[in-house]
Amino acid sequence: LPGRCPPAARAPAPAPAPAEPPRAARSPGAPGLPVARGPGRRRFPQALIVGVKKGGTRALLEFLRLHPDVRALGSEPHFFDRCYERGLAWYRNLMPRTLDGQITMEKTPSYFVTREAPGRIHGMSPDTKLIVVVRNPVTRAISDYAQTLSKTPGLPSFHALAFRHGLGAVDTAWSAVRIGLYAQHLEHWLRYFPLSRFLFVSGERLVSQPAAELGRVQDFLGLRRVVTDKHFYFNATKGFPCLRKAQGSRRPRCLGGSKGRPHPRVPEAVVRRLRDFYRPFNRKFYQMTGQDFGWD
Numbered sequence: 001l002p003g004r005c006p007p008a009a010r011a012p013a014p015a016p017a018p019a020e021p022p023r024a025a026r027s028p029g030a031p032g033l034p035v036a037r038g039p040g041r042r043r044f045p046q047a048l049i050v051g052v053k054k055g056g057t058r059a060l061l062e063f064l065r066l067h068p069d070v071r072a073l074g075s076e077p078h079f080f081d082r083c084y085e086r087g088l089a090w091y092r093n094l095m096p097r098t099l100d101g102q103i104t105m106e107k108t109p110s111y112f113v114t115r116e117a118p119g120r121i122h123g124m125s126p127d128t129k130l131i132v133v134v135r136n137p138v139t140r141a142i143s144d145y146a147q148t149l150s151k152t153p154g155l156p157s158f159h160a161l162a163f164r165h166g167l168g169a170v171d172t173a174w175s176a177v178r179i180g181l182y183a184q185h186l187e188h189w190l191r192y193f194p195l196s197r198f199l200f201v202s203g204e205r206l207v208s209q210p211a212a213e214l215g216r217v218q219d220f221l222g223l224r225r226v227v228t229d230k231h232f233y234f235n236a237t238k239g240f241p242c243l244r245k246a247q248g249s250r251r252p253r254c255l256g257g258s259k260g261r262p263h264p265r266v267p268e269a270v271v272r273r274l275r276d277f278y279r280p281f282n283r284k285f286y287q288m289t290g291q292d293f294g295w296d
């Protein structure tokens with residue numbers, strides 16, 4: 001249910017152990033045997049993928065997990081929006097163990113549009129690195145709608161939801177529209193964090209040039225550039241970049257069927273009106289971030 005602390009976050013999957021146990025984690029009396037609680041320790045994330053929904057957040061996290069110095073939670077914990085009352089100790093306990101020098105991460109795309117999230121994350125650590133994967137807000141809205149439609153047969157048409165009274169004003173109360181007002185959401189985050197704490201990843205470039213975008217992300221996180229061109233191939237059936245070898249396997253892997261869904265056909269006039277609507281917000285976002293995402 002939207003708005004509820006998800007069961008996945010209440011009963012986290014066991015986190016994978018780091019490959020090499022450090023010396024300090026071995027019991028002195030039994031050389032070579034790791035101590036019962038496993039190597040490394042659970043830490044708060046030093047970096048979060050905070051948004052945006054349908055931006056490409058799963059792809060980015062799965063690609064980053066190829067890096068030996070990144071340990072990430074597989075599910076979305078929704079701590080800073082839905083589960084905050086469980087407390088920071090509960091949150092840290094969800095995290096995989098890490099060795100010194102490894103980065104703990106999680107992704108929950110709804111953080112970017114949650115009013116309370118920036119203050120709460122700042123409270124955890126003002127040094128948290130924040131990654132936002134952004135995508136053309138019109139395509140993003142259609143992708144969001146496609147996801148809802150897949151779970152709600154009989155949903156009204158996209159344009160019935162996007163505009164008030166037929167083809168009246170754009171309905172910014174509809175979350176599929178509201179999430180795409182990136183400049184407004186970012187303005188709120190900038191009350192808590194300086195721009196230097198953010199990295200904005202282009203969702204489009206994550207598809208067209210995944211290695212280049214991953215290079216930027218690794219630099220931002222202070223990591224060696226381990227994830228490169230050689231990790232990806234373009235899968236023509238899927239229509240997306242996939243991994244030559246998934247984490248912990250020798251086999252190629254694409255993301256699942258809920259990523260890269262076919263989009264419903266939306267009339268060109270509706271797309272044009274929404275593109276016009278978003279243009280000033282996009283321009284402002286380009287100004288704020290110093291990046292032109294080329295959506296207009």
Ligand SMILES: Nc1ncnc2c1ncn2[C@@H]1O[C@H](COP(=O)(O)OS(=O)(=O)O)[C@@H](OP(=O)(O)O)[C@H]1O
Nearest residue numbers: 053054055056057058059143240241255259260261
């Ligand atoms: N490599 C690769 N494989 C598959 N899909 C990819 C990939 N890179 C980016 N994308 C795009 O990711 C979109 C889903 O975004 P998210 O993972 O952020 O969605 S969610 O908010 O977690 O539901 C998803 O949106 P849709 O195409 O609309 O389904 C994809 O376009």
